[in-house]
Every structure is written in structure tokens, then in C-alpha cells.
Amino acid sequence: EVQLLESGGGLVQPGGSLRLSCAASGFTFSSYGMNWVRQAPGKGLEWVSGIMGSGDNTYNADSVKGRFTISRDTSKNTLYLQMNSLRAEDTAVYYCAKDFDPGVTTRYFDSWGQGTLVTVSS
Amino acid sequence: EIVLTQSPAILSLSPGERATLSCRASQSVTNYLAWYQQKPGQAPRLLIYDASKRATGIPARFSGSGSGTDFTLTISSLEPEDFAMYYCQQRSKWPPEGLTFGGGTKVEIK
Numbered sequence: 001e002v003q004l005l006e007s008g009g010g011l012v013q014p015g016g017s018l019r020l021s022c023a024a025s026g027f028t029f030s031s032y033g034m035n036w037v038r039q040a041p042g043k044g045l046e047w048v049s050g051i052m053g054s055g056d057n058t059y060n061a062d063s064v065k066g067r068f069t070i071s072r073d074t075s076k077n078t079l080y081l082q083m084n085s086l087r088a089e090d091t092a093v094y095y096c097a098k099d100f101d102p103g104v105t106t107r108y109f110d111s112w113g114q115g116t117l118v119t120v121s122s
Numbered sequence: 123e124i125v126l127t128q129s130p131a132i133l134s135l136s137p138g139e140r141a142t143l144s145c146r147a148s149q150s151v152t153n154y155l156a157w158y159q160q161k162p163g164q165a166p167r168l169l170i171y172d173a174s175k176r177a178t179g180i181p182a183r184f185s186g187s188g189s190g191t192d193f194t195l196t197i198s199s200l201e202p203e204d205f206a207m208y209y210c211q212q213r214s215k216w217p218p219e220g221l222t223f224g225g226g227t228k229v230e231i232k
Contacts (some may be wrong), residue, residue: 027210037166045209050166059218089223095165100177106218108156108211110177112165 002026002111007009009116016120022079022096022113024061030054030079033106034071036081038092039115049081050095064090072087085120086120091112093117124148126224128137134232139161143199143227145210154159154214157186157195160207160226182210197229205231 022034030084030085050059051068058070068081079096094116097109125138125148133142145155153173158166168177170186183198197204207228213221 030160044226045160045211047221048223050218061219067191100168100171106221107154107213108168108171109158109166110168112167114165 002098004098004113004114006094006096006109009094009114009118011119012086012104013122014087014120016045017082017084018086018118020081020094020096020118022081022099024077024096026046027098029072030034030074033102033104033122034070034079035071035099035106035109036079036110037095037097037098038090038118039095039108040089040092043092046092046108049104049111050099051079053099053102053107057105065079086118088120091118091120123152124212124214124220124222127168127214127231128208128210128224128227130227131225132228132230134230135200137200137202139172139200141195141200141204141229143197143208143229145188145193145195145224147191147193147212151214154188154189154212155186155193156182157184158209159204159213165185166209172218200229205229 003025005023036048067085096113098111100108100110128141155173157170160166211226
């Protein structure tokens with residue numbers, strides 16, 4: 001059974017930094033691309049970042065480009081999101097999500113974690 | 123950026139009724155479209171991918187159709203557990219930065 005467990009969320013001041021983690025199990029982690037998708041309170045879903053299974057290539061939404069960095073540690077089966085220069089509009093539940101197809105990066109997401117809440121406020 | 127517009131925003135129906143949800147893209151996404159279900163306090167769940175293929179474990183009452191710019195999610199007979207939010211999502215082009223979600227349709231009990 002695929003399990004994804006996010007951690008690292010919390011309250012941070014505008015301009016601050018936070019690192020999210022997502023511990024993965026139940027599948028061959030290195031074979032699948034992984035992603036972060038966020039949901040602001042009471043709002044819809046927004047894809048944030050994606051990374052290929054190999055870790056060779058990463059992709060970011062324009063809204064976070066230059067501020068957020070996605071990475072992965074295959075030895076630990078863990079996905080990360082380093083978030084810098086945080087803004088109020090980054091306040092959201094952040095989900096890690098597994099790619100559906102090992103041959104196609106960041107197209108559909110078939111497994112999701114329970115999410116971790118990031119609140120950016122002074 | 124490809125914009126996905128879902129309609130209606132809210133669909134009020136009774137258990138046993140048929141639900142028809144629409145998702146319209148601002149330009150063609152061929153058939154690279156998915157549907158997700160989300161219940162309050164839970165993560166989204168993949169229902170349909172490639173416009174019409176059911177994901178593993180999804181009941182047959184859920185079906186998807188369409189191609190190009192117009193897509194439909196149909197729930198043939200609503201069960202109590204189907205009352206939830208539904209989102210469509212596309213990633214038709216490379217690189218993936220163009221991936222977008224629709225604004226969602228809430229299916230509520232009438």
C-alpha cells in the first residue's frame with residue numbers, strides 16, 4: 001500500500017523559510033516522479049512543483065519560481081520542498097502527490113498524502 | 123496557461139439521481155484530462171484519467187467522456203458517499219509547468 005506522510009508545516013513570518021518533507025513507502029520511490037500540490041483555505045488545488053524519478057529534472061509553477069526548490073533523497077525515500085521568501089499568499093495545505101505513470105512525469109497523481117498546513121503571517 | 127472552467131459551481135441532487143459535471147478548457151488538451159474527488163478534510167482521489175479511463179478501485183458508476191476542449195464526468199446514480207467536491211485537471215503540454223486544475227464543482231445533497 002502506498003503511503004505518503006508529510007511533515008514540516010507550521011506558522012512562519014512573511015519573508016521566512018520552511019522545509020517540508022514527505023516520507024514515502026509502499027512503492028519503488030526512485031521509479032516515480034513526485035509533486036507538491038497546495039490548497040489555500042477554502043480554495044481549489046494548485047500544482048506547485050514536480051521532480052522526475054531520477055531527480056535530474058525539476059519543474060515549478062510560475063507563482064513559486066525562484067523561491068521554492070523541490071528535491072528528493074532516494075536513500076531515505078523522502079521528498080522535500082524548501083520554501084524561501086514566503087508570502088501570505090503561500091498559506092495553504094501542502095500535499096505531496098505521486099505520479100500515476102512511471103514513464104510520464106507530472107501528468108496525473110494517483111496517491112496523495114494527508115497534507116501539512118503552512119501559515120504565513122506576522 | 124490553459125484555463126479549465128468547471129460548471130456548475132454547485133450541483134444539488136438527491137441520492138440515486140444522475141450527476142453530470144462539465145469541464146471546459148480554454149484550448150485543446152487532447153485527452154490529457156483527469157478528474158479528482160475531494161471530501162472535506164481529505165486529500166483528493168484520482169477518479170478518471172486520460173478523459174475516460176477509471177483509476178484502480180473506482181466504481182463503474184463514475185464515467186468520463188470528451189476530448190479537445192469539452193469534458194464530462196458522469197455519476198450514473200449518486201451514492202451518499204459521492205457528495206463531495208470534484209476537480210478536473212490537465213497537463214497536455216511539455217514542460218509540466220502548464221499543469222492546471224479547474225475551480226471545482228460541489229455536489230451537494232438536495
